[in-house]
Every structure is written in structure tokens, then in C-alpha cells.
């Protein structure tokens with residue numbers, strides 16, 4: 076484990092450098108896509124904590140993005156700075172996520188999936204019907220971009236760097252959580268709840284925390300989405316979007332730290348790459364079906380199998396060369 | 399009073415179509431632990447098979463329905479089972495769920511791309527008239543929907559309980575390993591479940607499309623309601639899914655008429671959450687064994 | 691850690707079970723069972739399959755709620771308390787079915803077994819990833835001869851090896867009272883002898899109290915100073931090994947002629 080840490084650091088540093096120079100010279104739509112990818116990565120990484128690490132399914136991640144986005148939008152439209160509004164949204168998601176965790180103490184698997192899915196639909200109905208708060212189906216528009224002191228993130232590129240900075244901090248925080256004893260406790264909960272409880276783990280508390288933290292990351296993604304698109308409406312937070320985030324997590328590789336980033340890239344960018352053709356969503360759907368049927372461990376699973384094969388053939392070559 | 403009766407009757411009629419989808423959903427769940435997120439699209443698609451036969455091939459109505467039924471059995475039954483579910487058995491888990499979600503995108507987008515995005519009128523062999531029942535006015539179509547659905551589900555229940563094949567299907571679903579030892583062809587029984595589901599979906603499609611028009615996005619709400627009906631009734635009970643479907647249809651109509659139009663979709667959801675939390679086995683279902 | 695020694699002065703039994711009853715439908719799995727275990731005692735619990743031994747453990751440890759009866763640990767009432775609370779009171783256990791975390795390494799399994807006893811919830815979030823338990827975990831892994839599989843996933847180990855990981859986890863938090871459910875099942879003879887030695891060593895050096903369910907009579911009779919027999923949920927004998935071995939009812943219902 077410890078021998079791999081420097082490697083992970085190097086990879087992260089290279090990745091960051093690439094992300095810093097990637098948008099330079101590109102058009103604003105490309106930069107928008109990158110922001111969108113980062114935003115969905117945060118949401119998917121949050122869900123991965125709840126589902127991949129702690130083993131509790133939630134099909135409500137889009138509603139948490141919604142809570143974060145609406146909170147941020149409403150407060151910044153009232154003149155609050157983003158730096159004050161976003162934490163309120165994230166905190167709200169933490170609390171609501173905690174409450175949504177209670178059903179998870181009673182039911183598992185498919186049943187929990189449907190409870191959370193129902194919750195998402197209820198959120199959607201509230202967002203659509205409570206015009207006084209959310210603007211109803213017209214949504215909220217002219218959401219301001221963040222401004223931190225003298226620096227404004229009005230321009231597309233400036234907003235990208237802002238998003239990148241927030242994402243990097245969020246991912247770092249999540250990394251800290253996952254490698255702390257909490258991360259081990261989440262996995263223990265997933266692997267064998269009864270045994271974990273008998274070893275002193277308060278499984279109720281850790282289940283609620285898994286929901287609360289995962290949801291808070293959804294809220295942060297929403298807090299980025301509001302100023303990114305500058306216009307939000309209920310459909311962006313419907314059940315379909317939650318399923319999209321779930322798709323990212325599973326396609327990337329369930330329970331793998333970086334899997335959601337890969338999954339989000341595929342879900343956000345692949346349709347764009349295929350957009351030239353008339354059949355892009357059909358091709359995309361076929362690809363997902365094929366991937367799940369042939370490689371249920373997702374893209375990260377493919378990568379790992381490939382690396383393992385490579386290492387094996389190297390080892391084989393080395394032993395062959397010896398005598 | 400007559401308005402109330404009318405609301406209930408038309409709710410029962412819509413609910414009976416939900417029930418068809420819910421029963422199929424429950425069958426597939428029992429047979430292969432598959433939560434089919436494409437179930438709504440399964441009900442949306444067969445109408446388009448019929449439209450293709452009628453408008454593209456110029457076939458008569460009955461031939462269009464026959465073609466749609468066969469195409470549904472082949473694609474929604476055989477191909478879905480063989481190409482998607484079978485390779486991921488025995489425990490498909492989340493990847494299988496994701497695969498069915500992708501199937502739902504595939505079906506929706508295919509219809510949109512190859513047939514069209516607009517809502518299409520759909521022919522019905524039934525007359526348009528209405529009937530008076532105890533002061534309530536109900537359309538002949540609604541009444542037919544209700545009676546036909548009840549007859550189909552009733553027939554299916556008889557088939558499952560009274561015939562050898564039906565009982566073998568139940569045995570294969572409950573404990574595949576034991577059934578296999580007793581000489582039941584489990585793989586074949588599982589396939590039957592998928593075929594029955596495809597047939598139910600096609601039938602529901604023929605009933606629902608004349609009233610609501612055929613549209614690629616029809617499955618989105620239908621699928622959700624079918625899940626709700628199946629769970630409220632009890633995942634592991636055919637009769638439960640029937641009752642769940644009717645219940646959801648009636649409640650939905652009552653709420654929309656007497657309580658709130660904006661939040662009509664919320665009631666089934668609240669019902670769903672309540673049932674799952676207080677009676678996870680559903681209103682009519684059996685408790686599943688627990689392991690400590 | 692020190693909890694296990696606090697009640698000693700009071701002279702209360704380490705574990706006290708009073709009238710515990712548990713029904714599953716028509717079956718009375720545990721029927722009005724009462725007994726005490728003194729500090730430092732090693733009690734063997736034997737009986738035919740389905741006589742309610744595991745269910746009794748689960749009732750004592752808060753894994754399932756008994757229908758009637760009371761349980762005390764160190765003179766403290768713990769009836770109805772959750773399993774994690776009992777763990778915090780210094781009660782360790784193993785399960786009859788394999789109970790490891792298959793997706794974690796052996797080392798992580800054992801570290802986890804101790805981490806929830808260290809510091810506060812927030813302290814664990816901001817503290818060291820291994821909660822400072824890495825060395826202690828390695829000592830236990832060594833103790834159970836698992837060093838060569840330290841970094842393997844527990845799910846990849848053999849049955850017997852997993853049984854040992856399970857045992858190692860039960861000792862990680864330094865419990866004063868340990869309930870073992872068939873620790874010898876699937877463990878080879880050499881390891882079995884060593885396991886017995888270790889239990890005795892724990893008992894002698896730290897005064898650890900044990901309750902051991904086991905079908906292996908040689909193991910039970912040589913390890914335990916006292917044996918209790920359960921049949922159809924009831925205690926039918928309780929005493930020194932020789933006396934129990936000679937008891938007519940025990941011979942008839944369990945040991946055989």
C-alpha cells in the first residue's frame with residue numbers, strides 16, 4: 076500500500092497539470108463541458124461513497140444537486156457571495172441526506188433504491204410546484220457567477236479554474252475521509268454489517284453518515300452547477316439525472332476512488348464525441364449495455380485487468396530471460 | 399356520488415393497465431431477480447411495432463396487432479433475456495440494473511430516431527361510445543380495458559396455479575436449485591417468465607395507446623407507476639401486483655379530482671415510501687426469511 | 691480497555707444470564723436459561739445441533755432481542771443494548787458462520803476490529819489512517835500465524851484461515867470477556883492445539899473470561915474448567931467436565947453411549 080502512495084501522488088499531479096493547460100485555446104463550449112465533467116465527478120464521487128464504499132444505494136443524488144443548486148441560486152440572487160451561499164447548500168444537503176439515511180436503517184437493496192427514487196420525484200414535484208421559492212417550471216435565471224474578493228469568475232476560463240480549484244479541494248477532502256478509519260468503517264459496513272456491529276461499530280451512525288456525506292458532495296456539485304449554467308429548472312434534477320449519476324459510478328467502477336471521474340467523463344463526453352452522428356444516443360446505450368454485460372466491474376475494471384495482464388506478461392518474460 | 403363512482407371507475411380502468419405492467423415486472427423479478435428499469439419502455443414499444451406494420455407495410459389492423467405481439471415476444475422476451483439478462487446471471491446486481499436503464503434509453507431513442515418524436519394516434523377496434531352505470535358515465539373503451547386486463551391477469555393466475563408448466567415456473571422462481579434437482583427445466587421456465595412479461599407489456603400497450611396516444615416518452619411515467627404498483631402490492635405476489643395497480647390507479651384519480659392536481663403524482667410515492675418502510679413485503683406479500 | 695477490570699472488586703459475576711427466553715414462531719430456541727460466569731472462568735457450552743447455543747450467544751450480545759430475561763456484564767444490566775455497545779464494554783465474540791470482511795486485507799480486518807475502540811468519532815476522522823493500531827494488529831496476525839497472508843484479501847483465504855482471522859479480530863480490542871462460537875471448526879489439529887494454548891495463555895496472563903461453544907469434545911473437556919449442556923433450549927447439566935461427561939441425561943441426549 077505505502078509503496079503505491081508516491082505513484083498515486085505523481086499521477087494526481089500530472090492529471091492536475093493536464094487539467095490546468097487543457098482548456099487553453101479552446102472554445103467556450105469545450106470549457107463548459109470540462110466544468111460539467113468536474114461537477115458530475117463530484118456528484119458521482121459522493122454517490123460512490125454511499126454506494127461503492129458503504130454499500131447503500133441512493134437514487135436521489137440529483138435531488139441533492141438540486142438542493143445545492145437552488146440554495147446557491149436563491150441566496151446569490153439575493154446578493155450573498157457564493158462562498159457563503161454554497162456552504163449553506165452543502166450543509167442543507169448534509170442534513171437532508173442524514174434524514175434520507177433513516178429508511179436505509181430499515182430496508183436494503185431494491186427497496187432502498189425505490190424509497191430514494193421516490194424522494195427524488197417528490198423533490199422534483201416541489202421544485203416544479205412551489206413557484207414562490209423555485210420559480211416553478213420556469214426555474215431561476217441570471218444566476219451570478221462567483222466573485223472572490225477582487226477576482227471574478229465571470230469569464231468562462233476563469234470559471235473553469237474556479238471549478239477546478241473547488242473540485243480539487245473536494246476530492247482531496249474525500250480522499251482524506253476514505254483513507255481515514257471512517258473509510259475502513261464504511262467498507263466494513265458494506266462487507267458484513269453484523270460483524271462490524273459486533274466489533275464496536277455503531278452501524279446506524281455510520282450508515283447515516285454515509286448518506287449525509289455522499290449527499291453533501293451532491294450539494295456541492297449543485298452549488299457549482301447553478302453559476303455554471305446560470306439558469307436552473309426542475310428537469311435538471313429529475314430522477315433521470317440521478318440514474319445518470321448512478322450510471323457514472325457503476326460504469327466507472329463501483330467502490331473505486333477514481334472510477335466516478337472516468338464514468339463521468341464517459342457519460343458527459345462520449346455523447347458529445349458521438350454527436351456528429353444521428354444515432355449517438357443509440358450507440359451510447361448499446362455501448363453501456365455491452366460494457367455491463369461483458370465487464371460488470373466497469374472501466375476501472377478493464378484498466379486493472381489490463382495492468383494485471385501486463386505485469387504478468389512482464390514477469391513471465393523476466394523469468395524466461397533468466398535461465 | 400355519481401362523480402365519485404365515475405372517478406373510481408376510470409381509475410380502475412387506468413389502474414388495470416398499470417397492473418398488467420406491474421404483474422410482468424413482478425414475474426421477471428421473481429424469475430431472474432431483475433429489476434427491469436425498462437418496463438415502461440416495454441409498454442411503450444409494442445404500439446410502434448403495430449404502427450410500423452399498419453403504416454409502413456400497409457397491413458390491416460389485426461395483422462398489425464399480431465405482428466406487434468410477435469415482435470414483442472422476440473425482442474422484449476427472447477432477445478432481452480438472451481442477450482442482456484442471461485449473460486449477467488446469477489447475480490447481476492447493479493450492473494444489471496444499469497444495463498436495463500441503458501435498454502430503456504435504447505428503446506426510447508430508437509423509436510424517436512426511426513419513427514418520430516411526435517405523439518401518434520393509435521387505432522382501436524372498439525367503438526367510441528359511453529355507458530351509464532349507476533349514474534356514472536364510463537367509456538366503452540375504459541370498461542373494456544378493465545375487463546380485459548382482469549381477464550388476462552385472472553387467466554395468468556389460473557395458468558400459474560393450475561397447470562404443470564405454471565407450477566414449474568413458480569418452483570423455478572422460488573428455489574431454482576431445488577427445482578433443478580426435481581427435474582424442472584429452470585432455464586426454460588425463466589424464459590417463459592420473460593415471454594409472459596413481453597406479452598403482458600404488448601397487451602398493455604394496445605390498451606393504453608388509443609387513449610394516451612403512442613409516444614416515445616410514454617414509458618417514463620408508466621414504468622415508475624408499475625414499480626410502485628408491484629411494490630405496494632408485494633413483489634412476490636401476482637395478485638398483489640394486480641391489487642397494487644388498481645389501487646394506484648384509483649388513488650391517483652381520486653387525489654387529482656378531490657385534493658390536488660399539482661401533487662397528484664406525489665400520492666403514489668408517499669404510499670410507496672410508507673409501504674416499504676412499514677410492510678416491505680407489500681400489502682399482500684409474504685415476509686421473506688431473515689438471516690442473522 | 692480498562693473496563694474489563696472495573697467490576698472485579700465488586701465481586702459480581704463477569705457475566706450473568708437470568709431467565710433468557712427466545713422463540714422463533716413455535717420453536718422455543720432458548721428456554722428460560724440462567725447461569726453465571728465468574729471472572730477468569732472458561733465455560734464450555736455444548737449440546738446437540740439446534741439446541742439453541744448460538745441463539746443464546748446472540749441474545750446475550752444484543753444481536754437479537756430475547757423475548758424475556760435479563761443479562762448483566764460486570765454487574766451492569768445490558769439487556770436490550772446493541773451489539774456495538776457490548777463490544778465497547780469489553781465483550782468480544784466470534785461467529786459460527788464465517789464473519790470476516792472479504793473485501794479487506796487481513797491486516798485491515800484486524801485493524802478495523804480495534805479502531806472503533808480508539809478515540810472519538812471525529813478523532814478517528816482526523817487521526818492516523820491506521821488509528822495507531824498497525825503494530826498491534828501485526829502482533830495478533832503473527833500470533834495466529836497469518837503473517838504470510840497479511841496483505842491478501844480475507845475473501846481469498848481458506849476456510850480455516852478465515853476462522854483464525856475471525857478469532858484474531860475478537861481479541862484485537864483486548865476484551866475481558868470473549869464468547870467463541872465453534873472456534874475449532876475447520877481448524878487443523880496443530881493449529882487447534884495452538885489455539886487452545888493461546889486461549890489458556892490469555893486466560894492466565896490477562897484473566898480473560900471465556901465462553902466457548904464447541905462440538906469437539908476433547909477440545910472442550912481439556913480447555914474448560916466448567917461445562918454447561920443445552921438441549922432443546924434448556925440447561926440440562928452444568929458442572930466440572932468429568933461430572934458432565936458422566937451425567938446420564940447428557941450421555942443420552944448428546945454424547946451417546
Ligand SMILES: Nc1ncnc2c1ncn2[C@@H]1O[C@H](COP(=O)(O)OP(=O)(O)OP(=O)(O)O)[C@@H](O)[C@H]1O
Nearest residue numbers: 688690714717719738739740741742743744745746
Ligand atoms: N433467525 C432464526 N429464525 C428462525 N429460527 C431460528 C433462527 N435462528 C435459529 N433458529 C432456530 O432456533 C433453534 C436453535 O438454533 P441455534 O442456531 O441456536 O442452534 P445451535 O445450538 O447453535 O446449533 P448448532 O450446534 O448446529 O450450531 C433451531 O431450531 C433453529 O432452527
Ligand SMILES: [Mg+2]
Nearest residue numbers: 743744745786
Ligand atoms: Mg450454533
